[in-house]
Amino acid sequence: MTPAWAKVLIPIVLIAIGAVLVWAFSLAALEGGDRLALIALERVPESGVSNPITSVLLNFRAYDTLLEVAVLLTALLGIWSLGPAAPAFQPASPILGGMIAWVVPLLILSTGYMLWAGGHAPGGAFQAGALLGAAGVTLALGGDASAGLPGETRLRFLSVLGVLVFTAVGVILMALGYGFLTYPEGYAKWLIIFIETAATLSIGVTLAAAYLGGEPRDERTSRSAT
Amino acid sequence: MMIDLLALAVAFPLLGAVVVTATPSHARGLGLASAVLTTLTSLVLSLGVWRDGSVRSDFGGWGAPLGIGLQADGLSVAMLVMSNLVALAVSVYAGSYFSATARRHFWPLWLLLWSALNGLFLATDLFNLYVTLELLGLSAAALGALSGTRAAVAANLRYLLVGLLGSMTYLMGVALLYSRYGMLDIGLLAEVIEPGLVAWTAMALMFSGLFLKAALFPMHFWLPPAHANAPAPVSAALSALVVKAAFYLVLRLWLDLFDPVLNASVANVLGLLGAGAVIWGSWRALRAERLKLLAAYSTVAQMGYLFIAFPLLVATPPGLARDNLLAAVVLLAMTHGFAKAGFFLAAGLVQKTAGHDRINELGGAAQALPAATFAIGLAGVALIGLPPSGTFLAKWIMIEQAMIQGLWWWVVVIMLGTLLAAAYIFRVLGHAFNREPTPYRFVNDARTEIPALLLAFISAFVLGLIAQPLWTLLDQGVLG
Numbered sequence: 283m284t285p286a287w288a289k290v291l292i293p294i295v296l297i298a299i300g301a302v303l304v305w306a307f308s309l310a311a312l313e314g315g316d317r318l319a320l321i322a323l324e325r326v327p328e329s330g331v332s333n334p335i336t337s338v339l340l341n342f343r344a345y346d347t348l349l350e351v352a353v354l355l356t357a358l359l360g361i362w363s364l365g366p367a368a369p370a371f372q373p374a375s376p377i378l379g380g381m382i383a384w385v386v387p388l389l390i391l392s393t394g395y396m397l398w399a400g401g402h403a404p405g406g407a408f409q410a411g412a413l414l415g416a417a418g419v420t421l422a423l424g425g426d427a428s429a430g431l432p433g434e435t436r437l438r439f440l441s442v443l444g445v446l447v448f449t450a451v452g453v454i455l456m457a458l459g460y461g462f463l464t465y466p467e468g469y470a471k472w473l474i475i476f477i478e479t480a481a482t483l484s485i486g487v488t489l490a491a492a493y494l495g496g497e498p499r500d501e502r503t504s505r506s507a508t
Numbered sequence: 509m510m511i512d513l514l515a516l517a518v519a520f521p522l523l524g525a526v527v528v529t530a531t532p533s534h535a536r537g538l539g540l541a542s543a544v545l546t547t548l549t550s551l552v553l554s555l556g557v558w559r560d561g562s563v564r565s566d567f568g569g570w571g572a573p574l575g576i577g578l579q580a581d582g583l584s585v586a587m588l589v590m591s592n593l594v595a596l597a598v599s600v601y602a603g604s605y606f607s608a609t610a611r612r613h614f615w616p617l618w619l620l621l622w623s624a625l626n627g628l629f630l631a632t633d634l635f636n637l638y639v640t641l642e643l644l645g646l647s648a649a650a651l652g653a654l655s656g657t658r659a660a661v662a663a664n665l666r667y668l669l670v671g672l673l674g675s676m677t678y679l680m681g682v683a684l685l686y687s688r689y690g691m692l693d694i695g696l697l698a699e700v701i702e703p704g705l706v707a708w709t710a711m712a713l714m715f716s717g718l719f720l721k722a723a724l725f726p727m728h729f730w731l732p733p734a735h736a737n738a739p740a741p742v743s744a745a746l747s748a749l750v751v752k753a754a755f756y757l758v759l760r761l762w763l764d765l766f767d768p769v770l771n772a773s774v775a776n777v778l779g780l781l782g783a784g785a786v787i788w789g790s791w792r793a794l795r796a797e798r799l800k801l802l803a804a805y806s807t808v809a810q811m812g813y814l815f816i817a818f819p820l821l822v823a824t825p826p827g828l829a830r831d832n833l834l835a836a837v838v839l840l841a842m843t844h845g846f847a848k849a850g851f852f853l854a855a856g857l858v859q860k861t862a863g864h865d866r867i868n869e870l871g872g873a874a875q876a877l878p879a880a881t882f883a884i885g886l887a888g889v890a891l892i893g894l895p896p897s898g899t900f901l902a903k904w905i906m907i908e909q910a911m912i913q914g915l916w917w918w919v920v921v922i923m924l925g926t927l928l929a930a931a932y933i934f935r936v937l938g939h940a941f942n943r944e945p946t947p948y949r950f951v952n953d954a955r956t957e958i959p960a961l962l963l964a965f966i967s968a969f970v971l972g973l974i975a976q977p978l979w980t981l982l983d984q985g986v987l988g
Contacts, residue, residue, distance in 0.1 A: 302705075302709060303680075303709065305705065306684055306705050306706050306709035306710075307684060307687065309688075309704075309705055309706050310684055310685075310687040310688035310706045311687055317690045318573055318574070318686075318690050318691055318692070319690075321573065321574055322574060325570075325574065341568055341570075342568060342570055342574050342575050342576075343568075343575065343576055343635075343636075344567065344568060345567045345568075345576050345636065346576060346635065346636055346639050348522075349624075349627065349636075349639045349640065349643055350639060352522060352525075352620060352623070352643055353639070353642050353643050353646060355525075355529070355616075355620070356617065356620045356643060356646045356647045356650065357646060359529065359613065359616050359617050359620070359650065360617065360646065360647075360649070360650030360653075362613065363613035363617065363650055363653065363654060364653065364661070365656075438529055438530050438532070439530050441529065442525075442526040442529045442530050445522060445525070445526050446523070446526045446530075449519050449522050449523050449526070450523070452515065452519060452567075453515070453516070453519050453523070456510060456511075456512045456515055456516075457510065457511075458510075459510045460569075461510070461512065461565070461566070461567065461568075461569055462512050462514075462515035462519070462565065462567050463515075463567045463568055464567065464568050464569040465568070
């Protein structure tokens with residue numbers, strides 16, 4: 283039971299902290315100096331892509347994004363370490379099944395578009411990966427126990443593909459003398475698309491596998507079960 | 509061909525994690541290979557800094573403020589060497605500790621944790637630090653839950669949530685600084701930051717987030733169950749390295765970023781919380797029923813000493829004395845890293861052999877596992893701070909400096925903590941070397957034992973500290 287004084291004191295303290303935060307943030311916004319965004323916008327043309335968000339995520343601060351893709355992988359590995367997935371949903375009715383048969387290919391098609399659009403318009407690996415993941419979730423809701431994902435060996439490979447390609451590109455560029463994740467002039471666009479394609483696959487697979495919520499089925503056991 | 513050791517110190521464990529995830533059947537061999545490669549990279553990098561000074565590498569060739577880079581200076585390299593050596597030992601130990609199924613889960617998460625640690629020690633960008641904190645917290649909580657028991661999963665879910673709250677609070681502070689100054693690089697920010705509400709609020713937010721992650725008293729509540737229930741190699745890494753990373757970050761921001769906006773009252777608050785941690789953590793360690801819980805509470809206490817250093821640092825004017833004090837703090841953090849990891853690894857062996865880790869029933873463990881008991885004893889020497897351990901030297905410098913500055917109350921706390929540490933270490937060793945049931949009372953015959961205790965106490969604690977009168981006395985005729 284919360285004591286009576288705590289019921290009064292805690293909200294007061296929280297409101298006081300909130301007030302200080304609002305005051306500090308409004309001061310910060312008023313006094314704000316030169317924005318990093320201005321410098322970034324100025325140099326977007328040098329980044330190999332014309333969408334400023336992509337140029338920040340995949341070029342200026344690519345190392346941050348590499349670690350963020352690793353965070354996603356960690357989350358998935360954490361989920362896998364906790365045990366097997368919950369049983370699958372029951373198979374969808376013919377109407378829902380028919381709709382899923384329409385929606386899933388459309389989602390995969392939009393994934394490809396979103397990935398390509400990221401270079402010059404809003405889009406990119408995270409958005410494309412989210413659409414791909416949604417395709418998997420839709421399949422799982424319709425009763426597909428594996429959410430359309432491949433067997434364990436290929437699933438493991440796909441889930442690490444993003445970090446693998448991202449890091450490998452970085453290390454190879456370093457070995458060639460350009461510096462870690464430093465794209466040589468003229469190649470930035472294609473290297474970014476290469477990394478983003480791998481990241482999209484990994485993000486999509488990770489989101490769908492996370493939705494299933496458990497260790498991948500071992501291929502041998504699932505084969506013997508069918 | 510160009511070798512960027514800074515990038516490789518993060519990239520090798522990351523690539524290792526990728527490889528062991530993709531080929532789980534070879535997890536142990538490939539994992540160990542990545543561990544050796546990562547440690548070698550970090551050692552070579554550290555050797556370079558030792559010889560030629562700090563190195564910096566800007567990824568993408570943009571440079572601050574637009575891009576991100578990594579930087580290795582003396583402080584980061586000291587933590588890097590300690591962490592990588594401890595992590596290598598933990599890796600070797602884990603190679604034979606885990607079952608074949610647990611191994612598949614351990615290695616990828618462990619290598620991801622390792623890359624987060626290396627990334628954190630080398631980072632120079634406030635937002636990049638946030639990403640490494642996220643990677644570190646997530647992998648640490650997942651590893652802690654690997655023992656699979658209900659208690660472990662519950663404790664580590666709480667650890668995850670507390671860690672998220674900590675990172676979010678830190679991030680809010682970063683957002684505040686970014687909206688005021690429009691940059692994230694620590695070095696550039698330090699040039700423009702000025703005292704005021706914005707800087708103070710940002711500091712309060714970032715520090716409180718990190719205190720939560722460093723388990724600074726009274727925000728330590730999540731640590732003992734999470735560390736005590738994790739598998740032994742994971743407990744070692746969590747206690748020796750992960751909380752230490754949060755402390756490192758407080759020290760780094762204190763020295764490199766918030767220096768112009770600090771004042772003594774902030775340092776005193778940190779010192780007070782540290783003192784609370786020393787007393788409360790040591791007391792709970794003394795009362796703990798299980799060996800791993802004792803070690804976890806001992807971590808709470810040992811983190812406290814590190815924070816007591818802040819008021820001393822502020823009170824000491826720049827110069828040799830302050831440099832010594834700073835070195836002492838880093839030495840204390842490094843020594844605790846080695847000692848606590850060794851303690852947990854040995855405790856894990858005892859637990860595996862005896863089937864439990866209840867301290868009162870550890871009788872005979874010394875006969876069965878002499879090396880493990882010896883390791884606990886040796887680690888105990890460092891945890892208490894007996895000479896010639898690093899803790900001894902560090903506490904010595906801290907006490908000396910506190911005396912010089914007239915801040916005697918910190919000396920009392922350090923001594924009290926040391927006494928309690930001696931008590932909880934000898935309690936373990938006493939049980940470990942004893943087949944007989946232990947007596948129920950501490951003092952059995954007051955008239956004979958109290959004098960003996962007093963004499964021992966004076967010899968161990970009083971004489972060394974209050975030796976000054978002896979010099980005055982000997983002035984009477986002996987010393988010219």
